[in-house]
Amino acid sequence: xxxxxxxxGVGGQGVLSLASVIASAAVEAGFKVRQSEVHGMSQxxxxxxxxxxxxxxxxxxxxxxxxxxxxxxxMEPLESLRYLPWLAxxxxxxTSAGPLVNIPDYPELEEVHKTINALPSAKLVNDRELAKExxxxxxxxxxxxxxxxxxxPFSMDQLKKAVARLFFxxxxxxxxxxxxxxxxxxxxx
Amino acid sequence: xxxxxxxxxxxxxxxxIHGGVSSCYGYPGTPSxxxxxxxxxxxxxxxxxxxxxxxxxxxxLEEGLGTSFAGKRAIVTMKHVGLNVAADAxxxxxxxxxxxxxxxxxxxxxxxHSSQNEQDSRFFADFAKVMCLEPVNQQQAYDMTREAFxxxxxFNIPVVVRLVTRLSHSRASIVTSTPRAENPLDKALNKRDWxxxxxxxxxxxxxxxxxxxxxxxxxxxxASNPLKINKENTSRGVITTGLGYNYFMENASELxxxxxxxxxxxxxxxxxxxxxxxDCVDEIVILEEGYPFVERLLRGLLPISxxxxxxxxxxxxxxxxLTPDNIRPVLGLAPRTVSVSSMELPGRPPQLxxxxxxxxxxxxxxxxxxxxxxxxxxxxxxxYALAALPPLEVPETIICMGASITAAKGASEAGLNNVMAxxxxxxFLHSGLTGLVDCVSCDTDITIIIVDNETxxxxxxxxxxxxxxxxxxxxxxxxxxxxHLLTIPAHRKFHEENKEKLRKELSHKGVSVIIAVxxxxxxxxxxxxxxxAS
Numbered sequence: 150x151x152x153x154x155x156x157x158g159v160g161g162q163g164v165l166s167l168a169s170v171i172a173s174a175a176v177e178a179g180f181k182v183r184q185s186e187v188h189g190m191s192q193x194x195x196x197x198x199x200x201x202x203x204x205x206x207x208x209x210x211x212x213x214x215x216x217x218x219x220x221x222x223x224m225e226p227l228e229s230l231r232y233l234p235w236l237a238x239x240x241x242x243x244t245s246a247g248p249l250v251n252i253p254d255y256p257e258l259e260e261v262h263k264t265i266n267a268l269p270s271a272k273l274v275n276d277r278e279l280a281k282e283x284x285x286x287x288x289x290x291x292x293x294x295x296x297x298x299x300x301x302p303f304s305m306d307q308l309k310k311a312v313a314r315l316f317f318x319x320x321x322x323x324x325x326x327x328x329x330x331x332x333x334x335x336x337x338x
Numbered sequence: 339x340x341x342x343x344x345x346x347x348x349x350x351x352x353x354x355i356h357g358g359v360s361s362c363y364g365y366p367g368t369p370s371x372x373x374x375x376x377x378x379x380x381x382x383x384x385x386x387x388x389x390x391x392x393x394x395x396x397x398x399l400e401e402g403l404g405t406s407f408a409g410k411r412a413i414v415t416m417k418h419v420g421l422n423v424a425a426d427a428x429x430x431x432x433x434x435x436x437x438x439x440x441x442x443x444x445x446x447x448x449x450x451h452s453s454q455n456e457q458d459s460r461f462f463a464d465f466a467k468v469m470c471l472e473p474v475n476q477q478q479a480y481d482m483t484r485e486a487f488x489x490x491x492x493f494n495i496p497v498v499v500r501l502v503t504r505l506s507h508s509r510a511s512i513v514t515s516t517p518r519a520e521n522p523l524d525k526a527l528n529k530r531d532w533x534x535x536x537x538x539x540x541x542x543x544x545x546x547x548x549x550x551x552x553x554x555x556x557x558x559x560x561a562s563n564p565l566k567i568n569k570e571n572t573s574r575g576v577i578t579t580g581l582g583y584n585y586f587m588e589n590a591s592e593l594x595x596x597x598x599x600x601x602x603x604x605x606x607x608x609x610x611x612x613x614x615x616x617d618c619v620d621e622i623v624i625l626e627e628g629y630p631f632v633e634r635l636l637r638g639l640l641p642i643s644x645x646x647x648x649x650x651x652x653x654x655x656x657x658x659x660l661t662p663d664n665i666r667p668v669l670g671l672a673p674r675t676v677s678v679s680s681m682e683l684p685g686r687p688p689q690l691x692x693x694x695x696x697x698x699x700x701x702x703x704x705x706x707x708x709x710x711x712x713x714x715x716x717x718x719x720x721x722y723a724l725a726a727l728p729p730l731e732v733p734e735t736i737i738c739m740g741a742s743i744t745a746a747k748g749a750s751e752a753g754l755n756n757v758m759a760x761x762x763x764x765x766f767l768h769s770g771l772t773g774l775v776d777c778v779s780c781d782t783d784i785t786i787i788i789v790d791n792e793t794x795x796x797x798x799x800x801x802x803x804x805x806x807x808x809x810x811x812x813x814x815x816x817x818x819x820x821x822h823l824l825t826i827p828a829h830r831k832f833h834e835e836n837k838e839k840l841r842k843e844l845s846h847k848g849v850s851v852i853i854a855v856x857x858x859x860x861x862x863x864x865x866x867x868x869x870x871a872s
Binding site: 159160161172176181182183184185186187188193194195196208209210211212213214215216217227228230231233234236238251252253254255256260261264267 | 452508589691721798
């Protein structure tokens, strides 16, 4: 078994903490994980991506080969499209529907959504709305993980355990809000 | 034995801790920063090893040499271009009779994710005639760091551990082994082996040359350089170095001919192993992360019977990183089918954060420039380099640490007017001080703007080596005239006042230093978060 995910977004959107929840759950489930991240200059409001590789066997490359990723999971719709060359023909793209406009030439959002919806397998998630419903505008990334959860090679239970482990220092309430965000994301079809 | 999920950088740090390191020095630089960050965090909790940032890579390496002289183990960390700064200490340190193990961790940045070049540190190790170990994964990063300390003490040389961005910033689990105790304090007693006067240096050089053979014997037999011969396939073999191994292995299951394979992870280059491989095959494909370091040696100058495919004949891209995809053509594998977006995507380059003090300072400069017939702005390495991108596009040169001041000095002395040098607080203390002394000694017509955000921001907000309240005194001490040494608040509120002050200093025909102060917004946010948590 191998499951490769391209994670994307804009620097500052919490792509790395989203990655750490998935990685932690995968380790909990007994898989080997490799996760390649971007640090430094590109984190400053620019496009960021991380390669996450989950497998029950040896993983050699930190980078996912083009045309082989099982999933693109993105915090930003335009950014999700940037990494299409990595997606396998039968892979799924799951992204936040909400744009982050910090460039002058951001295209029409409608066109971005249309392009995403035209893919064989894609999900646009209204994470900002659902995050608010969960109780905090800051848990959009957990809504996105929730929306991906049914495709991931481990259970929602294991995801929640990872959240509990990573966020327990922040208090029970924050953990609960994150759980709710995962559940709300999970219901998005 | 315990299992940890760590970054490649952190695996090196753990290897050093378990390898009995006593002192850790470095200067922040992507992608090497997290080695020291881990060591600093660890030592905060345990009280050992001694871990501190240094002013620059040269001071860091010299401090490490001092640790070794005292008989203890030291690790020194830097990014690839940092080794240029430390080169004097590095090249000469190789001649010393290294006592306590000295490991120099250098993180290269092929692809230039956060750097101004993609130089390959294996050349530097070769230049100094010391050993270099190159891990391909986190486990090796841990194991090889420990091994590097032992080799340093075995051969009495500094040993380089070469990392690259993709390993430094990739996470995986490692299994650690039993920690080793620190060395006792045991000063090197033979002064002749640590005083590089010519007569001693000649003897030390002779000794280093003699030890080359022993180092080579080691790399011919080490498990880090595995050679797997497939006698059935005489047509081709593969040599990999660094992460080339990972990308080759990723594709290997698709290669029906199962080629013989030599991986090189320890240098000096194991020559006999390469000859043994060449004896079995007609063609060698070589995949190296970085420059064609081994390939160049393989090709030589005179005709050879083995055909070689690699970077130097453009079979593999000469620039940038290797990937699991760009090595497929040279291996004879078809490219994978790839889908692309049906719409055109605009780029999203990094930019200064919202509310960044540098943004305010560069707006002041840009507006004052617009009033002048002629002006020049040089800049330096750090977040503020992003002012070179739209919408600001102010700096005209960005070269290397500290060069804003010195390049501006040269440009001013060549005849350009209204020359401004913009440099960050940490970069100024790293390499700007000597340039300022040059300016003062020549009474150069220059306006130096130190953008002081009270942190080393680009690499994640490490404390600057001196608290920024002392910067003014440092500048004053060099002899900058009191009337032309100003501290201004880097804030929109003072925009017009700041413009007026800059105009005035530009009209002064001599050295002016303006220190534009405001804390980095990221650092301020982190401090606030910490305070509210406690």
